[in-house]
Amino acid sequence: xxxxxxxxxxxxxxxxxxxxxxxxxxxxxxxxxxxxxxxxxxxxxxxxxxxxxxxxxxxxxxxxxxxxxxxxxxxxxxxxxxxxxxxxxxxxxxxxxxxxxxxxxxxxxxxxxxxxxxxxxxxxxxxxxxxxxxxxxxxxxxxxxxxxxxxxxxxxxxxxxxxxxxxxxxxxxxxxxxxxxxxxxxxxxxxxxxxxxxxxxxxxxxxxxxxxxxxxxxxxxxxxxxxxxxxxxxxxxxxxxxxxxxxxxxxxxxxxxxxxxxxxxxxxxxxxxxxxxxxxxxxxxxxxxxxxxxxxxxxxxxxxxxxxxxxxxxxxxxxxxxxxxxxxxxxxxxxxxxxxxxxxxxxxxxxxxxxxxxxxxxxxxxxxxxxxxxxxxxxxxxxxxxxxxxxxxxxxxxxxxxxxxxxxxxxxxxxxxxxxxxxxxxxxxxxxxxxxxxxxxxxxxxxxxxxxxxxxxxxxxxxxxxxxxxxxx
Ligand SMILES: Cc1ncc(COP(=O)(O)O)c(C=O)c1O
Numbered sequence: 001x002x003x004x005x006x007x008x009x010x011x012x013x014x015x016x017x018x019x020x021x022x023x024x025x026x027x028x029x030x031x032x033x034x035x036x037x038x039x040x041x042x043x044x045x046x047x048x049x050x051x052x053x054x055x056x057x058x059x060x061x062x063x064x065x066x067x068x069x070x071x072x073x074x075x076x077x078x079x080x081x082x083x084x085x086x087x088x089x090x091x092x093x094x095x096x097x098x099x100x101x102x103x104x105x106x107x108x109x110x111x112x113x114x115x116x117x118x119x120x121x122x123x124x125x126x127x128x129x130x131x132x133x134x135x136x137x138x139x140x141x142x143x144x145x146x147x148x149x150x151x152x153x154x155x156x157x158x159x160x161x162x163x164x165x166x167x168x169x170x171x172x173x174x175x176x177x178x179x180x181x182x183x184x185x186x187x188x189x190x191x192x193x194x195x196x197x198x199x200x201x202x203x204x205x206x207x208x209x210x211x212x213x214x215x216x217x218x219x220x221x222x223x224x225x226x227x228x229x230x231x232x233x234x235x236x237x238x239x240x241x242x243x244x245x246x247x248x249x250x251x252x253x254x255x256x257x258x259x260x261x262x263x264x265x266x267x268x269x270x271x272x273x274x275x276x277x278x279x280x281x282x283x284x285x286x287x288x289x290x291x292x293x294x295x296x297x298x299x300x301x302x303x304x305x306x307x308x309x310x311x312x313x314x315x316x317x318x319x320x321x322x323x324x325x326x327x328x329x330x331x332x333x334x335x336x337x338x339x340x341x342x343x344x345x346x347x348x349x350x351x352x353x354x355x356x357x358x359x360x361x362x363x364x365x366x367x368x369x370x371x372x373x374x375x376x377x378x379x380x381x382x383x384x385x386x387x388x389x390x391x392x393x394x395x396x397x398x399x400x401x402x403x404x405x406x407x408x409x410x411x412x413x414x415x416x417x418x419x420x421x422x423x424x425x426x427x428x429x430x431x432x433x434x435x436x437x438x439x440x441x442x443x444x445x446x447x448x449x450x451x452x453x454x455x456x457x458x459x460x461x462x463x464x465x466x467x468x469x470x471x472x473x
Contacts (some may be wrong), residue, residue: 007085010039011049012160016168016299021270022282026289028175028296032272032282033165036305040081041074041105043161043303044147047184048078050156051145052086061143066091069145070116070132072181072224073102074304079145080109091142093132097388099224101308119220119388121231122238147182148240154188161185162192165299171196175292177204177252177285178301179226179277180213183243185301190247205248206284206300208259210386212237214251220386222256222322222447223276225303252284257324257446259283260313263306267314273306276313320425323444327427334433334443334453335426339369342426342443342450344383346373348394348411355407358399368396372419372440372452384448392418393440393452423449430455 004010016031023030035043055061066089067079076092083090090111094103097118106113114135116128124130129148136144147153165173176193178186186205193201207214211227218230218237230237239245254262263279266272274282278301285300292298312318319325327333335342346366348357361373372393374385398419402409421440424433433439433455443451 007039008049008082011045012038013164014038016165017272019270019272022266022286023289026286026292027294028289028292028298030285030289030298030300031169032274032300032302033161034272035301035303036274036307038078040077040109041305041308042077043185043301044074045078045081046156046160047147047150047153047182048075048145049082050159051147051150051152052079052082052088054150054152054155055143055145061088062141063087064141065089066136066139066142067145068132068136068139068142069093069147070128071147073098073106073308074225075145075147075182076106076111076113077102077109080106080111083111084109091132091135091139093128093135095128097224099308099312101310105308119231121234123234147184148242150242153182153184153242154191154244157185157188158192159188161301162189162196165189166193166196169297169299172297173197173201173299174296175202175204175285175288175298177206177281177288177298179206179208179223179281179303180211180228180243181226181277182240183245185303187242187244187247189301191244194247202249203247204284204288205251206281207251207253208280209253209255211253213239213243214253216253220388222386223259223280225275226277226280252287254280254283255446260319260324262286263309263313267306272302274302275304275306275309278302278304278306279313320427321423321444322447323425323427323450324446325425325427329429330427332429332431333426334424334428334430334441337430337441337453337456338426338443338451342445345385345442345449345452346370347383347385348373352411353407354399354402354409354411357394357411358396358403361396361399370452371395371454372421374442374449374452384445384450386448387423387442387444390442390449393421393442395419395440421452426450 014037019030038045067083068091070093080090092111093114095118096115120127136142190203208221208227210216210219212218213228259279262283266274281300372395374390421442423442439455441453442449
């Protein structure tokens with residue numbers, strides 16, 4: 001048995017596990033590097049330890065100090081556990097949509113957690129990076145980790161992840177696949193592997209479909225921790241300094257659906273419980289493997305475990321509510337309320353008058369019988385967007401009422417012409433929506449709004465049933 005002298009020594013040395021079942025029928029050997037075996041449960045433990053050690057060496061963090069970071073979870077968990085072990089206070093700013101499991105973990109390690117708005121431009125003071133920076137600036141003894149730009153982040157992987165893979169494959173690795181958040185994992189590991197193989201190892205970035213890294217439109221996404229979304233009001237698109245794009249040979253873009261369903265497949269077919277970004281990386285590795293032969297060895301990074309996502313990707317109800325699963329009973333589901341195929345909803349750009357908004361809809365031939373259109377600041381066409389990107393759902397009636405009173409009034413979707421809406425999966429049972437007759441529904445297919453509908457009737461009165469059967473506990 002291997003003995004580790006402290007918790008910090010239990011970071012790194014993660015195993016490579018051959019994917020026998022998922023790799024069946026594919027010619028190359030595929031190994032998963034199980035980064036959830038790090039003591040804090042993710043690949044980010046390596047970066048957290050490396051950044052804290054570097055800060056200590058540079059005199060930026062000393063006894064009694066406070067570790068601060070804005071993070072979607074895993075870096076915070078790594079920082080919190082290293083801080084706990086070394087006696088520092090830790091304060092983490094996390095997006096409100098972060099998986100509850102991760103927020104509870106942060107608190108379990110003694111971190112103070114501040115939840116901040118999810119969809120905020122990078123330049124806004126409310127953006128989590130700015131909130132964390134402001135907190136650090138105003139707190140004596142505080143040190144801000146700045147994982148996106150901290151060289152100690154990729155350096156951790158150059159010093160440990162890369163050498164481990166090279167050693168464990170006896171120099172046989174030919175392709176390295178990883179998802180990209182800060183870029184620390186892919187850049188540091190690739191730097192080592194490229195050098196060790198004299199440039200032969202091919203480096204593949206597995207990127208969520210909408211991520212800007214791989215050429216996407218910057219739209220919001222479902223996998224937490226990887227990819228690069230771009231808020232429409234962002235003044236510039238700043239890429240992390242930790243991400244050395246020169247080292248990436250190729251991007252493979254993976255939809256939210258493929259990421260999530262691949263993670264679920266890994267649990268059920270391989271017995272490997274992995275998170276969403278692991279699903280992204282694994283889906284890319286499997287796609288890549290189809291092009292390769294027996295002479296190749298693919299190593300794919302599994303950044304964290306599916307235990308962090310039991311209430312989301314692995315929860316059947318969640319899957320249905322986000323439109324990722326097909327309706328069990330199509331005739332009784334939200335899909336049955338739609339007059340036609342769910343092919344996207346007309347989108348109104350910002351900055352118009354109400355009169356122009358109507359003209360825009362007419363010009364684009366929008367079907368005026370649709371229950372609603374969407375207003376958002378990105379994009380001007382028909383399409384399917386993440387509900388987080390929508391500033392309001394707008395009905396023709398509300399536009400007509402506004403234009404009657406003042407056609408030159410600014411189109412102000414959230415304030416005036418908008419109507420509250422609920423996001424529901426296309427496979428959600430209509431009976432589950434009974435409480436809100438007439439409510440406007442944004443219908444999700446694969447997590448994106450692909451149609452609008454109205455909840456038609458009140459449904460059966462279930463008030464006499466026991467509370468538990470109505471889902472109230
Ligand atoms: C779940 C998950 N996957 C992937 C990544 C990406 O790792 P990196 O920041 O090293 O690019 C992160 C980073 O936070 C993560 O939390």
